[in-house]
Amino acid sequence: MEPKKRRFGDRKDGWRLRHTQSVFAVMPHLMKTRNDAQVYFDEEIEIEELEKYVRTMRKEHDMPNFSMYHVFIAAVVRMFVLRPRLNRFIMNGKAYARNRLTASMTAKQSLSQDAEESCIKPHFEKTDTVFDVYRRVNEAMDKEVKNIENANSTDVAAKILNKLPAWLVRAFVNFIIFVDHRGWLNDFINEISPFHTSFYITDVGSIGIHPIYHHIYNFGTTSVFVAMGKKAVVPVASADGTVSTKKVIRIKLVLDERICDGHYYAESFRMLRRLLKHPERLEEVPTEFPEDDWI
Numbered sequence: 001m002e003p004k005k006r007r008f009g010d011r012k013d014g015w016r017l018r019h020t021q022s023v024f025a026v027m028p029h030l031m032k033t034r035n036d037a038q039v040y041f042d043e044e045i046e047i048e049e050l051e052k053y054v055r056t057m058r059k060e061h062d063m064p065n066f067s068m069y070h071v072f073i074a075a076v077v078r079m080f081v082l083r084p085r086l087n088r089f090i091m092n093g094k095a096y097a098r099n100r101l102t103a104s105m106t107a108k109q110s111l112s113q114d115a116e117e118s119c120i121k122p123h124f125e126k127t128d129t130v131f132d133v134y135r136r137v138n139e140a141m142d143k144e145v146k147n148i149e150n151a152n153s154t155d156v157a158a159k160i161l162n163k164l165p166a167w168l169v170r171a172f173v174n175f176i177i178f179v180d181h182r183g184w185l186n187d188f189i190n191e192i193s194p195f196h197t198s199f200y201i202t203d204v205g206s207i208g209i210h211p212i213y214h215h216i217y218n219f220g221t222t223s224v225f226v227a228m229g230k231k232a233v234v235p236v237a238s239a240d241g242t243v244s245t246k247k248v249i250r251i252k253l254v255l256d257e258r259i260c261d262g263h264y265y266a267e268s269f270r271m272l273r274r275l276l277k278h279p280e281r282l283e284e285v286p287t288e289f290p291e292d293d294w295i
Helices: 022-030 048-060 068-082 130-146 153-162 166-181 187-192 262-277 279-283
Strands: 014-016 038-046 088-091 094-098 101-108 117-120 199-203 224-237 243-256
Touching (some): 038 048, 038 262, 048 068, 048 279, 068 130, 068 199, 117 130, 262 279
Parallel strands (some): 101 199
Antiparallel strands (some): 038 243
């Protein structure tokens, strides 16, 4: 993200919003936690053309493990670039525009049911195309998940905390929350925490289930959680009464309604639907890079 001069009241990870509408200035005090402010969105995406696109990318661009998951991540990243109000968070009753673009995701270290999970958090740039997203996600997977012997920082921190007595873990977490609310959290903790991110995305379809509404965490700064489900074939009734079928994936999103209004969310999801309908657009660098106009 572009460097911007830090002002009084800004955080290391975000710029304070100073031109908010009155209702948005009050909402964080009426709904103090993200659990209070959760709203839910459900979308069904037709994927027959997407599947063809994935096969073409694998064949023509030498991307053997390119998947629909990469396309979805790239589409959400592009949506965040073009709809910058989505990349906001609420902390301690104040609204901020995040100064970086990251995605947190969880992956099992093997296909075993009892295998440990690892969290990765690749960073993205505004100019990233689907090729860049593919590379960044795969690099993060290779570095943090497949190299099991060298556990990533998030896993190491979790294992250390797991060895401590409960009262000490509780004291540590309370301390982190205290400093985070005041904008004093250091870059290392912010970097290893999967809860301090632009959005969290999970592909539960990979374990054979339909998408879930996953809560957004009160801890950290995540305002958007995206869940992808498994592929499904659904009936479609036409105007003349005939019935056909189509292949789809459903996605569910849980959102913090305090960061922007419903109309902005609706326009953003319409954009996401268009990007997934025409994924070839993700191969091009965006022609515009709008800034959050409330900073």
